[in-house]
Amino acid sequence: MKRIAILLSAAILxxxxxxxxxxxxxxxSLEIEHPFARATPPNAPVSGGYLTIRxxxxxxxxxxxxxxxxxxxxxxxEMAMDxxxxxxxxxxxxxxxxxxxxxxxxxxxxxxxxxxxxSQFKDGETRNVKLTFEKAGSIDVDFKVQDMKAMQGHMxxxxxxxxxxxxxEHGKKKQDD
Numbered sequence: 001m002k003r004i005a006i007l008l009s010a011a012i013l014x015x016x017x018x019x020x021x022x023x024x025x026x027x028x029s030l031e032i033e034h035p036f037a038r039a040t041p042p043n044a045p046v047s048g049g050y051l052t053i054r055x056x057x058x059x060x061x062x063x064x065x066x067x068x069x070x071x072x073x074x075x076x077x078e079m080a081m082d083x084x085x086x087x088x089x090x091x092x093x094x095x096x097x098x099x100x101x102x103x104x105x106x107x108x109x110x111x112x113x114x115x116x117x118x119s120q121f122k123d124g125e126t127r128n129v130k131l132t133f134e135k136a137g138s139i140d141v142d143f144k145v146q147d148m149k150a151m152q153g154h155m156x157x158x159x160x161x162x163x164x165x166x167x168x169e170h171g172k173k174k175q176d177d
Contacts, residue, residue: 023035023142023144025139025141027133027136027137027139028057028061028135028136028137029055029056029057029058029061029136030053030054030055030056030057030061030097030133030136031053031054031055031056032051032052032053032131032139032141033051033052033053033054034051034052035049035050035051035129035141035142035143035144036049036050036051036143036144036145036146037049037050037114037121037127037143037144037145037146038050038107038121038145038146039120039121039122039123039145039146039147040117040120040121041120042120043120044117044120044121045115045116045117046113046114046115046116046117047113047114047117047121048107048111048112048113048114049105049111049112049113049114049129049143050105050106050107050111050112051105051112051141051143052102052103052104052105053097053102053103053105054097054101054102055097055098055099055100055101055102056100057099057100058099058100059099059135060096060097060098060099061096061097061133061134061135061136062093062094062095062096062097062133062134062135063076063094063095063097063103063131063132063133064076064093064094064132064133064134065094065131065132066112066129066130066131066132067129067130067132068114068127068128068129068130069128070114070117070118070119070127071114071115071116071117071118072115072116072117073113073115073116074112074113074114074115074129075090075112075113075115076090076091076094076095076110076111076112076113077089077090077091077110077111077112077113078091078095078109078110079108079109079110079111086108090113091110094134095110097133112129114127114129121145122145123145123146123147124144124145125144125145126142126143126144126145127142127143127145128140128141128142128143129141129142129143
């Protein structure tokens with residue numbers, strides 16, 4: 001009886017650790033952890049994607065692009081303070097993931113922009129995105145959609161509240177594109 005209880009406990013522990021890591025991905029020396037996207041109001045043209053990328057390899061790699069059936073474009077962006085204004089810009093050359101290091105994509109910092117989305121992102125949904133790295137190649141990643149309220153703590157602490165949204169062109173295509 002005691003042996004059955006131990007085996008059952010081990011099985012439950014094994015299943016729970018599998019569930020915890022079920023939302024993490026591995027591609028070569030890269031580990032992608034907890035990808036999530038921001039829920040949107042109806043008719044919003046954009047949403048943001050966030051995750052952590054660890055590189056256990058001896059050489060740097062680079063997140064260079066993304067694709068999603070639900071968005072016209074997937075871009076890699078950076079947000080940074082310029083005086084008292086938060087500015088966002090696309091990283092045309094992608095985002096370097098240093099050897100033996102990690103990069104955190106989070107509100108108010110590096111992030112993935114889903115531009116021209118075809119429908120509202122609702123809390124609890126999952127959106128599939130293909131991420132492409134310069135060396136490791138491509139991988140399909142499921143981004144779990146989270147309500148904006150759950151992200152407010154991140155946004156306040158990272159300075160998102162000072163961002164001037166009026167000066168950003170989230171879903172508009174530039175004339176010279």
